[in-house]
Amino acid sequence: MKRIETVEEMTRITRHLQRSGKTVGLVPTMGFLHEGHLALAAAARSENDVVIMSLFVNPAQFGPGEDYESYPRDLERDAALAEGAGVDYLFHPAAEDMYPQDGGIRILPGPQADVLCGASRPGHFDGVLKVICKLFNLTQPDRAYFGEKDAQQLAIIETFVRDFNFPIEIRRVPIVRDEDGLAKSSRNVRLTNEQREAAPAIRRALEDGETAFRETGNPEAALSAVRRQLSKIPGAETDYAELLEYPSLAAAGEKTEEVIIAAAVRFGGVRLIDNVLIPVKEAAACSK
Ligand SMILES: Nc1ncnc2c1ncn2[C@@H]1O[C@H](COP(=O)(O)OP(=O)(O)OP(=O)(O)O)[C@@H](O)[C@H]1O
Numbered sequence: 001m002k003r004i005e006t007v008e009e010m011t012r013i014t015r016h017l018q019r020s021g022k023t024v025g026l027v028p029t030m031g032f033l034h035e036g037h038l039a040l041a042a043a044a045r046s047e048n049d050v051v052i053m054s055l056f057v058n059p060a061q062f063g064p065g066e067d068y069e070s071y072p073r074d075l076e077r078d079a080a081l082a083e084g085a086g087v088d089y090l091f092h093p094a095a096e097d098m099y100p101q102d103g104g105i106r107i108l109p110g111p112q113a114d115v116l117c118g119a120s121r122p123g124h125f126d127g128v129l130k131v132i133c134k135l136f137n138l139t140q141p142d143r144a145y146f147g148e149k150d151a152q153q154l155a156i157i158e159t160f161v162r163d164f165n166f167p168i169e170i171r172r173v174p175i176v177r178d179e180d181g182l183a184k185s186s187r188n189v190r191l192t193n194e195q196r197e198a199a200p201a202i203r204r205a206l207e208d209g210e211t212a213f214r215e216t217g218n219p220e221a222a223l224s225a226v227r228r229q230l231s232k233i234p235g236a237e238t239d240y241a242e243l244l245e246y247p248s249l250a251a252a253g254e255k256t257e258e259v260i261i262a263a264a265v266r267f268g269g270v271r272l273i274d275n276v277l278i279p280v281k282e283a284a285a286c287s288k
């Protein structure tokens with residue numbers, strides 16, 4: 001595996017890869033790798049000649065007072081894990097190299113970014129789209145891999161690629177969980193023992209919502225089941241819990257084919273997200 005530290009070198013290698021005619025899979029991450037990231041890398045490995053993983057804690061997607069500084073980082077550990085996962089190029093630029101000047105162009109996502117994490121973290125998805133646009137241009141991938149844990153991000157990136165005609169296939173990867181059901185997340189290491197013990201209840205709350213939705217087909221009943229369970233988690237504060245159409249993230253209606261029940265929960269300064277995706281046809285079938 002080759003490490004690439006600068007935008008200039010990444011550009012040079014991309015030109016070379018383009019001439020070689022090899023297919024390229026891109027796995028964008030913020031590092032502190034876990035099995036969720038490795039599942040993205042495995043999918044990329046199985047579908048492409050070359051795998052590029054980016055590892056960049058993107059300042060543009062963090063708001064004032066958020067955890068940019070305290071976000072976990074460990075480059076050497078990440079490099080060993082990426083190499084073990086069959087990554088060919090690990091791109092880990094410095095922030096000053098990615099953003100040599102302040103200001104510049106802003107990318108403004110549409111209504112999909114007005115809800116859920118977009119409502120709690122104003123400007124977050126502007127920053128995600130900016131870095132994704134840069135990474136797509138810098139690596140020119142055939143395919144790019146994103147996890148369903150960040151389902152809103154995935155939906156917005158799919159729209160971005162369609163709207164701006166990027167010749168890139170976006171590949172969705174299912175959520176990888178710990179044995180007790182907690183979704184793998186780099187931020188899990190920042191939980192205290194008590195918080196870590198309580199955190200799998202987020203998943204159970206979403207499952208209760210899924211069961212209620214499958215049994216009743218009623219979004220309000222499902223959502224109140226989720227909110228009730230979330231409110232009982234010791235030491236946790238619900239940031240949001242919502243049921244929406246997926247991937248439009250509009251209110252669910254008559255023609256909805258799939259819904260998402262998504263939640264964000266804060267344990268002190270650690271904010272975790274999780275979701276379930278439910279095909280509406282299946283839910284209707286269950287309730288009959
Ligand atoms: N448990 C998971 N299962 C599947 N994909 C995941 C999982 N966790 C993260 N990913 C995906 O990995 C990519 C990089 O995510 P990121 O580096 O932010 O990791 P993270 O663990 O989500 O970190 P955070 O602490 O910010 O939640 C994203 O596409 C994200 O959806």
Ligand SMILES: CC(C)(CO)[C@@H](O)C(=O)[O-]
Nearest residue numbers: 028029030058128131150
């Ligand atoms: C996609 C991403 C790498 C962009 O910084 C980040 O939002 C993440 O890790 O999900």
Ligand code: BAL
Nearest residue numbers: 030061062124150153
């Ligand atoms: N996986 C989402 C990145 C963030 O929390 O900023």
